[in-house]
Amino acid sequence: MTRDLVLQAQRGDHDAFERLASAVLGRLYGTASLILRDPDAARDAVQETLIKAWRGLPTLREPDAFEGWVYRILVRSCRSAIRTRRRLAVEVRQLDIDIARPSDEGTVDDRDQMERAFRRLTPEQRTVLVLHHHLGLPLAESADLLGIPTGTMKSRVSRATAALRAALEADARAAAVPMEKTA
Amino acid sequence: MSAHDLDARLTAWMAAAAEAEHPPAGVLGDVFDVTRRSPQPRGPWVRPAARTADLWRARGRAGTPLRLLAVAALAVTVAGGALLAGGFPWQPPVDGYIAIEQGEGYPDRRIVLIDEHGITRQFTPPGVADTCPAFSPDGSQIAFLEVRGESAWGWDMELMVAPVDNPAARRAVAPGQVMHQAELEWSPDGRWLMAYPTMFDARGEPIRSERRLFASDGSGSRALPAPLASGSRNPVWSPDGRWISFINPDGLWVTQPDGTGMRRLAAVEGRFRSHDLSWSPDSSRIAFVTNPPDRGVVAFEDGRTDVFVIGVDGTGLRNLTNTANESEYRPAWSPDGTRIAIWAANPGIVDVETGVRSVIPNGEDIAAFAWSSDGDRLAVVRDSPGRTVEILPIETGGPPRVVGRDAAASFCRMLEWQTQQ
Numbered sequence: 009m010t011r012d013l014v015l016q017a018q019r020g021d022h023d024a025f026e027r028l029a030s031a032v033l034g035r036l037y038g039t040a041s042l043i044l045r046d047p048d049a050a051r052d053a054v055q056e057t058l059i060k061a062w063r064g065l066p067t068l069r070e071p072d073a074f075e076g077w078v079y080r081i082l083v084r085s086c087r088s089a090i091r092t093r094r095r096l097a098v099e100v101r102q103l104d105i106d107i108a109r110p111s112d113e114g115t116v117d118d119r120d121q122m123e124r125a126f127r128r129l130t131p132e133q134r135t136v137l138v139l140h141h142h143l144g145l146p147l148a149e150s151a152d153l154l155g156i157p158t159g160t161m162k163s164r165v166s167r168a169t170a171a172l173r174a175a176l177e178a179d180a181r182a183a184a185v186p187m188e189k190t191a
Numbered sequence: 192m193s194a195h196d197l198d199a200r201l202t203a204w205m206a207a208a209a210e211a212e213h214p215p216a217g218v219l220g221d222v223f224d225v226t227r228r229s230p231q232p233r234g235p236w237v238r239p240a241a242r243t244a245d246l247w248r249a250r251g252r253a254g255t256p257l258r259l260l261a262v263a264a265l266a267v268t269v270a271g272g273a274l275l276a277g278g279f280p281w282q283p284p285v286d287g288y289i290a291i292e293q294g295e296g297y298p299d300r301r302i303v304l305i306d307e308h309g310i311t312r313q314f315t316p317p318g319v320a321d322t323c324p325a326f327s328p329d330g331s332q333i334a335f336l337e338v339r340g341e342s343a344w345g346w347d348m349e350l351m352v353a354p355v356d357n358p359a360a361r362r363a364v365a366p367g368q369v370m371h372q373a374e375l376e377w378s379p380d381g382r383w384l385m386a387y388p389t390m391f392d393a394r395g396e397p398i399r400s401e402r403r404l405f406a407s408d409g410s411g412s413r414a415l416p417a418p419l420a421s422g423s424r425n426p427v428w429s430p431d432g433r434w435i436s437f438i439n440p441d442g443l444w445v446t447q448p449d450g451t452g453m454r455r456l457a458a459v460e461g462r463f464r465s466h467d468l469s470w471s472p473d474s475s476r477i478a479f480v481t482n483p484p485d486r487g488v489v490a491f492e493d494g495r496t497d498v499f500v501i502g503v504d505g506t507g508l509r510n511l512t513n514t515a516n517e518s519e520y521r522p523a524w525s526p527d528g529t530r531i532a533i534w535a536a537n538p539g540i541v542d543v544e545t546g547v548r549s550v551i552p553n554g555e556d557i558a559a560f561a562w563s564s565d566g567d568r569l570a571v572v573r574d575s576p577g578r579t580v581e582i583l584p585i586e587t588g589g590p591p592r593v594v595g596r597d598a599a600a601s602f603c604r605m606l607e608w609q610t611q612q
Binding site for chain 2: 022025026029030033034035037038039041042047050051054055058059062063064066067069070072119122123126137138141142148151152154155156157158159160161162169172173176
């Protein structure tokens with residue numbers, strides 16, 4: 009089904025492309041949100057990705073590889089967004105207020121804890137973890153996408169994982185600090 | 192929390208977090224407003240000159256044309272090379288050079304030649320980035336891709352050739368044509384190079400890519416038959432030059448370069464990677480990788496792919512490794528045709544006739560290998576700190592010899608050993 013739609017879209021069929029885009033929109037947006045942690049930037053990245061996908065579809069050699077291909081464009085768009093934000097110096101540092109605030113019940117929800125820890129990572133660290141854990145790309149493929157050696161990709165995944173672990177541990181420690189000490 | 196627990200927790204959280212994000216209304220409407228007004232680009236082969244000029248500008252060095260840097264660097268290399276390398280032309284070592292890539296990412300990627308004594312020569316001059324080296328069949332030249340810049344579509348590269356003994360004499364094989372990052376394949380007579388150019392329309396938008404043959408002397412190019420031109424993978428020329436084998440979604444195929452005699456040799460299943468076809472030196476058989484049908488269609492990481500051998504006439508299909516719990520791939524036929532080196536969790540060498548497998552000691556971290564032209568040694572790259580290049584004396588025995596370091600991973604072959612005539 010997807011293959012047929014891709015082949016039709018490659019021949020310029022707008023309806024086929026729109027069905028393809030609708031099918032992948034949710035996953036693309038979810039992935040962009042993971043990397044960018046910013047709804048507006050994620051929306052822009054997804055829109056840019058789909059427009060590039062439309063224009064680039066005739067260059068796609070393997071119709072079956074459509075989804076992987078469009079994810080590659082998405083990651084490039086996200087990286088471009090990260091670079092642009094950095095260049096314009098408008099990237100807003102997340103103030104991890106939540107990290108120093110114990111939850112009302114004295115317990116920290118596991119999912120929120122991961123959310124806060126993940127948000128503390130740099131965009132590059134989030135990107136490698138999303139490529140590796142969310143998109144499930146092999147190291148060599150992720151490295152190729154980022155234009156770095158596989159060994160470097162492996163060490164970046166390792167460093168990002170270590171940073172995530174450190175953030176989780178910091179979160180756990182902060183949760184135990186009395187409110188007045190952080191005020 | 193163990194590393195495994197953290198990975199599992201992160202993966203589960205990502206899946207849930209991504210699913211919980213709902214795209215705002217109107218996202219697709221805005222996209223379709225653009226795409227409906229924007230027909231897909233169709234057009235000529237060659238990238239417009241203005242676009243190429245843009246690509247020469249190095250990233251992060253706005254306003255400094257990379258070509259000027261490259262020309263200057265080449266001049267410096269030519270002048271300084273006589274001091275550093277004992278003068279041009281270089282004298283290739285008796286046992287041939289090993290070519291590897293070094294450098295973090297493409298903007299800094301370079302090709303380096305190493306001899307068996309560990310003496311290193313920089314093939315790529317300063318200020319230029321190269322990738323995907325491939326020695327010509329007679330060992331006298333190297334084809335490679337010069338990295339020109341990064342566009343929204345990926346890395347833009349140009350097909351180049353240079354004499355091994357005089358890398359400063361590099362020349363473009365297809366000036367102005369942008370190549371996909373893909374392995375380069377020489378015809379056995381050295382006259383043709385198989386590469387993957389991208390076509391652009393007049394506005395500089397890529398429209399499609401098709402594999403083509405380029406005359407290595409730069410005199411022209413010719414088309415390849417479908418599906419070899421597009422939609423297929425891993426084309427490899429038979430050593431006698433008669434056939435090109437390739438992987439199609441439905442199997443292993445061979446064809447003559449003009450499309451004559453195209454036929455499917457075997458159905459294949461599962462996923463494939465580059466490097467997964469290898470011809471016997473006498474051009475009578477092909478080693479390839481697939482999932483045995485009784486194990487289902489799965490990813491090769493799951494431990495279910497084996498190396499098979501089949502005759503070019505379609506007879507003699509045989510599972511050479513036949514391991515249910517280990518994946519083997521990247522077969523590489525030895526120059527004398529008696530053995531096949533295979534990549535696996537425990538890489539080894541399989542005797543083609545008996546199927547007896549010799550495991551390479553401490554080979555777990557081997558990421559790539561190449562045979563010496565006499566078949567006595569294997570050059571390997573280890574995927575471990577230092578990323579060493581080592582020579583393994585597999586025939587005579589003895590310790591591995593480290594001849595190089597910092598070999599970069601590459602989409603193409605990670606190392607090549609120069610053929611000696």
